[in-house]
Amino acid sequence: MIQVAAAIIENEHGELLIARRRSGKSQAGLWEFPGGKLEGGESAPACLRRELMEEMNIDIEPYALFGVNDHWYGNVHIHLIAYKASYVKGEIVLIDHDECRWVEPESLADFEFAPADVKFVRMLESAPS
Template identity: 40%
Template sequence: MVDVTCAIIVNPEGQVLVTQRSATMKLPLKWEFPGGKMEFGETPAICLIREIKEELNVTIKILSELPSNKHNYPDFSINLIPFICEITEGSIELREHSQYRWLHPNVLLDLDWAEADLPIVANYLTSLNVT
């Protein structure tokens, strides 16, 4: 099982950043919260800050952590560790994903999410009391 972090990045208007995987990535064109695999010796928080800088060219501040989700795909398994964050520096520059959107939380479930992200979305919405 691979430990993977993800960022639920919220802007001052309360919108959430979502990213679409590129056609060449595993789980092509699925939507997800950006992030990536932990490297040896990294904490989840350090991993997420590094991954977001690498993928989106922005600096984030972690505000809180949500419960993780273990998910088994047919050919790999992950432990997805989510954090609620905000951007503190930079402008988004896609380096791996095909597109990104800022969305109001009440439309998040309308996207075609990567399966491991679905419980993360649900937990986030529950934390906001959004149905």
């Protein structure tokens, strides 16, 4: 099982940050909530702060567990841990993604998400405004 953390990052306008995986990466062309693999002994919030700085050059503040999802990509088991997070600072520089967007929660259905992230998209779509 691979433990992965995803950040549901909200800006001051209530928009969420989504990113599209670049060509050559697994799940290329699909959108996701950014994050990455937990390193040994690392908490999900610490992983998200590290990964978002490494992959997007931004500082975030994870503040609440949003949900977990176990997903199998063939024989690979992903345990995805999502945290709500606030955007703190930094100008986005993409490393593992070829595009990112700030979108309204109700617009999430317009994007094709990686299968492991779909559960969180549905949760956000059904959340009260």
